[in-house]
Amino acid sequence: MARFILFRVLSMIPALLAISVLTFIVIQLPPGDFVSTLAAQAAETGNTMEQATLDTLRERYGIGDSVVEQYFRWIGGIVQGDFGYSFEWNQPVSQLVWERMAMTSLVAVLTLLFVWSVALPVGVYSAVNKYSIGDYVATLFGFIGMATPNFLLAIVLMYFATIHMGQSVGGLFSPEYVDAPWSFARLWDFLSHVWIPVIVLGTAGTAALIRVMRANLLDELGKPYVEAARARGVPERKLIAKYPVRVAINPFISTVGWVLPTLISGELIVSTVLNLPTAGPLLLQALKSQDMYLAGAFLLMTGALVLIGTLLSDILLAVIDPRIQFA
Structure with missing residues (x-):
């Protein structure tokens, strides 16, 4: 029983890594990003966000980086107990x-x-x-x-x-x-x-x-x-x-x-x-x-x-x- 439990716990590590990859792919699938969604919401209320502001926000949150860079930054933070920062709530996740x-x-x-x-x-x-x-x-x-x-x-x-x-x-x-x-x-x-x-x-x-x-x-x-x-x-x-x-x-x-x-x-x-x-x-x-x-x-x-x-x-x-x- 002890060997079985140890084996199952160790096998959870690659399974979690696979789940993290699939999770990141899923949240990246929709077109656009948080900044473009924010700009669309502002446009609905009659406001217009300048492109420089949008670029600054993307750079601030690292959205402009490649998907691979974003994933490794995200998973590296999770290993250290940091799940990232919520764009909408302005709080740690x-x-x-x-x-x-x-x-x-x-x-x-x-x-x-x-x-x-x-x-x-x-x-x-x-x-x-x-x-x-x-x-x-x-x-x-x-x-x-x-x-x-x-x-x-x-x-x-x-x-x-x-x-x-x-x-x-x-x-x-x-x-x-x-x-x-x-x-x-x-x-x-x-x-x-x-x-x-x-x-x-x-x-x-x-x-x-x-x-x-x-x-x-x-x-x-x-x-x-x-x-x-x-x-x-x-x-x-x-x-x-x-x-x-x-x-x-x-x-x-x-x-x-x-x-x-x-x-x-x-x-x-x-x-x-x-x-x-x-x-x-x-x-x-x-x-x-x-x-x-x-x-x-x-x-x-x-x-x-x-x-x-x-x-x-x-x-x-x-x-x-x-x-x-x-x-």
Whole structure:
């Protein structure tokens, strides 16, 4: 196991380099640059920027250099912990990224816990009690959850929280706690707001995993080893939890590799509707304004999350599933 983990960690280095190259190519693909976008925005308001000013800005931000020079300057700064400077926000990218990514990752982890805590028991119950009323209810919930758009569910929950619960919605904090230091009162205010985005982001994943868990567990329940354990007199609950569930739970563990980057990139519409201070809206604005260093930092960190999540899922699968062994 230790050799496998070391090998995977070392293999992440060239993978990250490849991701950084692809990321830089992607943010360079649109025509023009931040300065030309700034000039176009000024022209829309009736102002005209002189060419000398545009050339000065390009020289200041290094936009006039070749793509190769820009890439090595960017990746060299990242190795030293410097993600560059945001053209639009006039701030170091690291400040903007860590503020948004911290909140985004927190919401993503809470959503993942919500998905697992609901999908696992409901999926097991649905499989064990096949074709029961509960199974049909879970199936109906799964179809509705996968068919309902996230933004529509967000609007419905906002209406419910405002009209029936008298709660302020939008954002992750009430106005008086936005810039306040962390305390029990601020934590409680955060929890009273975060349940809406957690439910909205987790509904589709929960519905899908319920169906996956039900299908996998139904396959396992009919296998000979389950019948043999039942014949030995193993109690039904212990039998199900100890043997078939441990095998059928693999899809839950494997989701760690993609669920975090998916939640971070997929919460864009939800964050816009709910006015959340997360990474999605800032990434969209950076791409629209061609703020290359800010957009590149978000895309690179999302790729890194894929690698880290995949490593974690492989390790957890080896711990939980006795069939998986590493030389």
